[in-house]
Amino acid sequence: MTAVEDRLVTAGRAGRVERRGQRRRRVWIAATAGSYLLDTLFLAALAYSGAAPGRIAVAFALGAALACAGFYAFTALDWNLRLRDPSLILPQTVCGVALHTAVVFAVPGIAFPWLLNLVTVLAFATIWLSFAASLAMWAACVGLSGLLFYAYSDRIGVPLAGSGQVAIVWLLFSVVLGRFVFLSVYSASMRNRLHESRRKLAESMDQVRELVSHDELTKALNRRSLMARLEQEKSAAARTGLPFSVALLDLDEFKTINDNHGHAAGDEVLKAFVRTVHATMRDTDIFGRYGGEEFLMICTDTGLEGARTAAERVRRAVAAVDWARVAPGCAVSASIGVAAWKPGEQIDQLLGRADGALYEAKRNGRNRVEIA
Numbered sequence: 001m002t003a004v005e006d007r008l009v010t011a012g013r014a015g016r017v018e019r020r021g022q023r024r025r026r027v028w029i030a031a032t033a034g035s036y037l038l039d040t041l042f043l044a045a046l047a048y049s050g051a052a053p054g055r056i057a058v059a060f061a062l063g064a065a066l067a068c069a070g071f072y073a074f075t076a077l078d079w080n081l082r083l084r085d086p087s088l089i090l091p092q093t094v095c096g097v098a099l100h101t102a103v104v105f106a107v108p109g110i111a112f113p114w115l116l117n118l119v120t121v122l123a124f125a126t127i128w129l130s131f132a133a134s135l136a137m138w139a140a141c142v143g144l145s146g147l148l149f150y151a152y153s154d155r156i157g158v159p160l161a162g163s164g165q166v167a168i169v170w171l172l173f174s175v176v177l178g179r180f181v182f183l184s185v186y187s188a189s190m191r192n193r194l195h196e197s198r199r200k201l202a203e204s205m206d207q208v209r210e211l212v213s214h215d216e217l218t219k220a221l222n223r224r225s226l227m228a229r230l231e232q233e234k235s236a237a238a239r240t241g242l243p244f245s246v247a248l249l250d251l252d253e254f255k256t257i258n259d260n261h262g263h264a265a266g267d268e269v270l271k272a273f274v275r276t277v278h279a280t281m282r283d284t285d286i287f288g289r290y291g292g293e294e295f296l297m298i299c300t301d302t303g304l305e306g307a308r309t310a311a312e313r314v315r316r317a318v319a320a321v322d323w324a325r326v327a328p329g330c331a332v333s334a335s336i337g338v339a340a341w342k343p344g345e346q347i348d349q350l351l352g353r354a355d356g357a358l359y360e361a362k363r364n365g366r367n368r369v370e371i372a
């Protein structure tokens with residue numbers, strides 16, 4: 001895929017995510033409108049029972065409808081996307097607090113349970129608002145209710161005259177509790193989703209790290225990792241004066257194995273070869289796929305003789321494997337060229353000498369170790 005196509009795909013995905021976000025916001029605004037409609041019905045019922053004047057229900061309905069229509073249009077036109085708070089949580093919260101306190105200022109006789117609606121508004125707000133904004137909203141509610149209590153202390157009440165009003169108050173109280181539970185459950189599920197996506201992200205990061213540093217077929221370290229380790233070993237050796245060596249391993253007549261048994265069998269041989277080396281080498285040594293059917297072993301803290309011994313052990317272990325079990329009729333061996341790092345030497349020079357020794361091993365009949 002070209003870089004341009006890549007960018008188009010990314011942009012397309014971002015666009016889909018954005019459209020989904022906008023749809024979710026419009027659904028929330030519609031749900032809020034529904035919630036206000038329910039409040040209006042309660043106000044109408046209270047008016048019917050004689051606890052409040054009917055025009056309060058009308059005024060509340062008009063105010064709520066105007067606000068919701070405004071928020072909906074703002075979102076439908078995508079104007080909200082330019083804001084830091086595209087879900088318009090703060091303006092919606094301010095609007096909720098204003099509408100509900102306006103009702104109790106107009107009709108202090110229904111202050112309780114009407115003030116309980118502020119609990120719903122704050123529960124909605126605190127899911128998304130920052131701590132500071134939530135605190136500010138709480139302070140606004142505290143200030144407004146304080147003003148109400150002091151200004152109308154003689155008229156504040158609970159409409160409980162007659163069984164009708166008692167039923168309305170009880171129902172209203174139940175609805176407030178219900179909304180609170182719904183919002184709490186929603187925020188808990190949102191937290192869980194967030195937790196899950198974080199876990200998935202960490203998992204993908206691990207996969208990316210594995211892909212970047214390891215060979216996909218054999219799961220051994222890849223060339224990039226080997227080169228990085230070689231540079232590290234060189235710096236450490238230059239600093240400490242301790243030796244290190246490399247062994248370049250090449251499978252013998254591997255093309256013939258592919259030709260006679262198929263590429264898939266060749267792949268199985270490569271994997272089994274890596275397993276054999278891993279089981280044979282020292283824990284402190286480093287081993288990986290250098291390319292194709294060539295592998296590299298870095299023997300840390302090891303001079304030429306030690307590396308030759310280690311390489312010889314690997315060569316013998318490979319030759320001793322029952323390869324017929326991997327691919328019937330197949331026999332596998334490796335030729336190995338060993339070189340010890342010389343102070344001041346560059347990594348490619350070291351690898352060049354190991355390659356020379358490997359060439360010697362091939363020339364001298366394969367399935368053997370030669371040193372540079």
Ligand code: GH3
Nearest residue numbers: 250251252253254255256258263266267292293362
């Ligand atoms: P020599 O003993 O001289 O090393 O002979 P050779 O046949 O092993 O040498 P050559 O380098 O000519 O062939 C290497 C073969 O390894 C050719 C290539 O198709 C095969 N090969 C490289 N990578 C893979 C792989 O991932 N899977 C398989 N199945 N084969 C691979």
Ligand code: MG
Nearest residue numbers: 250292293294
């Ligand atoms: Mg080769």
Ligand code: MG
Nearest residue numbers: 250251252254
């Ligand atoms: Mg080969």
